[in-house]
Amino acid sequence: MDIDKRQFLKILGISSALWVGSRFAGGISSLFGIGDKFDTKALADAGFEISKTLPDPKALTAKQWAIAIDIRQFKTADDYKKCIMVCDKIHNIPDISTKQDIKWIWEEPYNAAFPEQHNNYMGGQLKDKPVILMCNQCEFPPCVRVCPTGATFKRQDGIVMMDYHRCIGCRYCMAGCPYGSRSFNFQDPRPFLKKIDPEYPTRTKGVVEKCDFCAERLDKGLMPACVEASNGAMVFGDLRDPGSDIRKILSSNFSIRRKPELGTQPNVFYLI
């Protein structure tokens, strides 16, 4: 073989790059010789008993979870407060007294919650009445469409879920959401938490967060915390199950949804 210095250096450069790349791809841990990768498939193929992951048999399941909020049953300030406070508490949601506040469930006057529904001649009692708002868990969620990393995705039970591990803080989802249901952590939220529930993670600076219908509670067999706290003013259930409570209440009451014209098909219904 007859190569000159130029060719030799070229080959050397390419080889070095390939070697470095393969070492990184193999994982940092192998650089230190701590251990080999755990290969469940190889173990299973060899006939060994292997571990597995399962849903909790107590988990509540559905094809499409939905909440119907009967705003007629929200009368005193406490009716709203008890639903909102329990969520803030169990999900470690900070209380930041600026525009950088984080909210999963909150209240707004009717005419701000339903800006197009509003007309100037409706009864005063409805126009300014606070309405409970939360993520609508849209059937066609714009946030999922725009998320570049798959951090926001749709579960099989219809819940629009956040995988905070994957969130890169680009906030496309916030631009996409027509309901303002998403909040960005402009800063570490922990200094704004009076008390941290150690069983639920906080979030960190630079990630977006939102209500997920208490997915962690459903997976343990519990109803969403706000529904549980609402004393029947919120009804939760499977929209695809004709016998479910929510289907019954929706078929016997007139309901509206936020910005239905956008075609997101919200799964939070309001009984007026």
Next chain:
Amino acid sequence: MDIDKRQFLKILGISSALWVGSRFAGGISSLFGIGDKFDTKALADAGFEISKTLPDPKALTAKQWAIAIDIRQFKTADDYKKCIMVCDKIHNIPDISTKQDIKWIWEEPYNAAFPEQHNNYMGGQLKDKPVILMCNQCEFPPCVRVCPTGATFKRQDGIVMMDYHRCIGCRYCMAGCPYGSRSFNFQDPRPFLKKIDPEYPTRTKGVVEKCDFCAERLDKGLMPACVEASNGAMVFGDLRDPGSDIRKILSSNFSIRRKPELGTQPNVFYLI
């Protein structure tokens, strides 16, 4: 003066054009010497008593007419029919059994009338229930914005009015209207009228028409014919008058409007 043939012909051409134009502007009638133009201003200036036009003192007036339709009171097929038939009859609206049919007031199922409001889980009795539809007499009417001739315009009492004399049949208004409230006369409507009311004009091939809240009746002191026929299921009144019946009914009932998100501010309200 020294002009050549070229200049002479040029001057001749321009003069001829000006002469023809002035004759046309002066009106065809003067060509035949039938009479001079009637100049009311000159007569008035000369101290002569002159004629004048007045609104009927019995006329109903308002700042913004509106109708509230209580769809709960429409129960039998006859409840709809009596409102629709009276309109067809007094306005000489033809019955054409093709897509070229003309409609001022008509019925459609709830889920077609309110396509975004519709959700798959509402009570069957509402979902398929027919709803009375008509021109919404929008506060911000797209048809008026797009009409190139001023044939469609807004009256001082908020009614979106058609001046059929000016309609050139361009159908921009039909493209602009989000409610399908306008119909085009693809043909002479008279052969499709069983009976013609001689006191109300028919329309002619090539013009667009629509409901005008019975403007001709209001100007004589009568309520719109459909309201009169509805036995109280429709309430008509001035939306700007806080003491009007319609304001009372809107403040004590929940109401929706068709496609409110478009910002046209419809003046037909539906009590659900």
Next chain:
Amino acid sequence: MYDSGKIITGLVLFVGLVTLPFWYSIGKAQVKPDPSLNTPVINQMKVKHCIESKQFMIDNHMELLNDWRNAVVRDNKTLYVSTTGQSFTMSLEVTCFHCHSNEKQFCNQCHSYVNIQPYCWECHVKPAEEIANGH
């Protein structure tokens, strides 16, 4: 002068075209218009008087109807108070045709004479006698 042949031909054609209406009428019997007032309602009137003077109506009825149209359709005005102080509803059907129920013998007399085809009738319904005959 060159092309004189073409120019003269063109001039003759031009003059011929401009005077066409006159050539067209030559030999046709020009019946002088004679609008009839022989209708049931007019016959019953003691003083036969239109809403304004006869000469004013002959001269200005087209302007008047144009004003009426705009007043009614665009300005919500329905009443016309004449120079003699009488009130009339501004309506072809209700007011004009009430007396002049003989379109052919009244309106068409002059309109045909001066070769005008008003298209009012495409929408406004002709007096009752005409409806019976179709349209």
Next chain:
Amino acid sequence: MYDSGKIITGLVLFVGLVTLPFWYSIGKAQVKPDPSLNTPVINQMKVKHCIESKQFMIDNHMELLNDWRNAVVRDNKTLYVSTTGQSFTMSLEVTCFHCHSNEKQFCNQCHSYVNIQPYCWECHVKPAEEIANGH
């Protein structure tokens, strides 16, 4: 051979940079990691056994936790059935920290030795002893 001076200088710099981690550690006391199992819950166990074998956990806990994360967050699965058939809730806080409540004496022993800074703690709450001390 021209530019030999520059080439040799470059090579020396290159070798120096590549071996920097080794130069950097020279003279530093390398304390061998010694994760402590001295916690109240572990001390009360009769048979001290993690969810899988000790060697498996040493080798694979990072892979395992990664699998848990995806199973819980993305697949609605919350239970881990180990190779011995025991069920565990897949949760750092509820399961791991229940026994290993001594982050500094357990987790950090190896992580510091191999100079890894896992950022789990930015969101997941450290065991109770740590909360008291702030974060």
